[in-house]
Amino acid sequence: MSLFGLFDIGKSAMLASQTALNVTSHNIANVNTPGFSRQDVVLSISTPVSVKGGLLGRGVTVTGIKSNYDSFIQTQLLGQHQNSGRSVALDKTLSQVEQIFNETGNTGLLPALAEFLNAWQDVSVNPEGQTQRTVLLHKAGVLVSRARGMEQGLVDILKNTNEEIGATVDRINSLARSIASLNEKILQVEGGVNLNTASDLRDQRGNLMAELGRLTEFSYFESGDGMVNIMVGMRNLVSGKNTNAMGLLTDAAGARGISLDGINITSRVTKGELGGLLAARDYVASGALNDLRKLVASVTKEVNLLHAGGFSLDGTTGNNFFNALQLTATGSSSGADITSAVISDLSMLTLNEYRVSFDAASNYYVYNKDSGSLAASGAYVSGNTISFDGIDIVITGAVSQLDEFTVSPLTAAVRNFGAAISSPSQIAASSSAVELPGNNAVALQIAGLAFSSVSDIGGMALTDFYRGIVSAAGSNARAASDSLQFDENLLAEISNMRESVSGVSLDEEAVNLIKYQRAFEAGARMIRVTDELLQAVLNI
Numbered sequence: 001m002s003l004f005g006l007f008d009i010g011k012s013a014m015l016a017s018q019t020a021l022n023v024t025s026h027n028i029a030n031v032n033t034p035g036f037s038r039q040d041v042v043l044s045i046s047t048p049v050s051v052k053g054g055l056l057g058r059g060v061t062v063t064g065i066k067s068n069y070d071s072f073i074q075t076q077l078l079g080q081h082q083n084s085g086r087s088v089a090l091d092k093t094l095s096q097v098e099q100i101f102n103e104t105g106n107t108g109l110l111p112a113l114a115e116f117l118n119a120w121q122d123v124s125v126n127p128e129g130q131t132q133r134t135v136l137l138h139k140a141g142v143l144v145s146r147a148r149g150m151e152q153g154l155v156d157i158l159k160n161t162n163e164e165i166g167a168t169v170d171r172i173n174s175l176a177r178s179i180a181s182l183n184e185k186i187l188q189v190e191g192g193v194n195l196n197t198a199s200d201l202r203d204q205r206g207n208l209m210a211e212l213g214r215l216t217e218f219s220y221f222e223s224g225d226g227m228v229n230i231m232v233g234m235r236n237l238v239s240g241k242n243t244n245a246m247g248l249l250t251d252a253a254g255a256r257g258i259s260l261d262g263i264n265i266t267s268r269v270t271k272g273e274l275g276g277l278l279a280a281r282d283y284v285a286s287g288a289l290n291d292l293r294k295l296v297a298s299v300t301k302e303v304n305l306l307h308a309g310g311f312s313l314d315g316t317t318g319n320n321f322f323n324a325l326q327l328t329a330t331g332s333s334s335g336a337d338i339t340s341a342v343i344s345d346l347s348m349l350t351l352n353e354y355r356v357s358f359d360a361a362s363n364y365y366v367y368n369k370d371s372g373s374l375a376a377s378g379a380y381v382s383g384n385t386i387s388f389d390g391i392d393i394v395i396t397g398a399v400s401q402l403d404e405f406t407v408s409p410l411t412a413a414v415r416n417f418g419a420a421i422s423s424p425s426q427i428a429a430s431s432s433a434v435e436l437p438g439n440n441a442v443a444l445q446i447a448g449l450a451f452s453s454v455s456d457i458g459g460m461a462l463t464d465f466y467r468g469i470v471s472a473a474g475s476n477a478r479a480a481s482d483s484l485q486f487d488e489n490l491l492a493e494i495s496n497m498r499e500s501v502s503g504v505s506l507d508e509e510a511v512n513l514i515k516y517q518r519a520f521e522a523g524a525r526m527i528r529v530t531d532e533l534l535q536a537v538l539n540i
Helices: 003-029 071-100 109-125 130-190 199-215 272-308 441-450 462-502 506-538
Strands: 039-045 049-051 054-056 060-067 219-222 228-232 235-239 247-250 256-260 328-332 336-343 354-358 363-368 374-379 385-388 391-397 404-408
Touching: 003 039, 003 060, 003 506, 060 199, 071 130, 071 199, 071 272, 071 462, 109 130, 109 441, 109 462, 130 199, 130 228, 130 235, 130 247, 130 256, 130 272, 199 228, 199 272, 235 256, 272 441, 272 462, 328 336, 336 404, 354 391, 363 385, 374 385, 391 404, 441 462
Parallel strands: none
Antiparallel strands: 039 060, 049 054, 219 228, 228 235, 247 256, 328 404, 336 391, 354 363, 354 404, 363 374, 385 391
């Protein structure tokens, strides 16, 4: 090899060291960048040349830039982001529910219910007393006001949760588009050959996938060309450089669901903030809110049944104390509607919701949604009355096998809750019209509801049932808080594991700076020495 070969070796040393210095500087610059994976320059021996007596080296070459990345840890991290996102959403929502059922002090529903029933006890002691009757009406007003306030709080939570579901879906679609765009860039850079070339683009994509994991549950795989494909609810969200937008569904009650590729995937999304929001929404709607409405409906039903059997000071009977329960009917049908839904026998009413469906032969089936039992069935005739469990409904129009209706005595129970009487003399405390004010039997019976078992709420007393609602709200909120703390701690542990593999150490990079600086200076020194040797030869 001639002297000129030394120039090539020196140049290769300088170029390799310069590349290594650039990589080290890049690492230092991104020491605080979330999701950045430390990079290392990969050096290889240049292909030697054959000379007399053997092979002679030709210096060093840069064969690539390696990103320090552990796919197993990254998969664990994405999964934990999904768990943590769900816990965040559940904790946020259920803590709000707990606050609504906060019974500290004397401002909750329990003391209002107890004072209302105690007021009936006071009326029983002095059935003709106007003061006791006036106080009773006041306590009834307090009970109504607090029940309505609590329902409004829960309804607001549902509304806000549904809005957050919509905003989360919009963010998911935006992330999907960004991931697809990075897929395309990675494909252009790597060409499906060198999977380590687009390290920075892959880190950017990893950050977006981590954020996506916080929002929703998904699975993914990386194809041979370096692009990732992401599935949510077993449907494609990202397919290479293409995306399928996630959509929103809204049912008759206003609850939002999720669709992808035209398929309802709501039940398949259980993790991430979206899964947490859906779970929290369902708990509030079918748990806390439904139970509150059932309690109020039970109070209305039991008090009205007893009060209607009593006699007021003016000798009248058959009067309700609270506004009568009203039915609500919702459903989906292109050719039929429920034109009438009334309570025909309050004593037979179960305070459960009912589902009305049809078969191909236009037979109707009424199912109790709580127990799943069949309440009524028969041949459907438009305009005929369908009776079951103290309820009469009339459906008019042409039905199909896909039609379904829901009849509920609970939806409007709190909204319509209120005293039906305005005068103390209208309160029926006596079971007899003889020598009014008569006896105090009715007032005693209503006061006894504080301890009597009520079949509509599982044989529990009214106050005990409400205590169960409060206990469930507190237990669920505590469980959500504990789960959030556990998931955050585990996420931190996995993040630390990732940092141990992919994180940047400033001390290590400082050592590399000095090492590659010295290597660069040595390569430059080699070129200078070679130049001096060449000048000496030329001067001979």
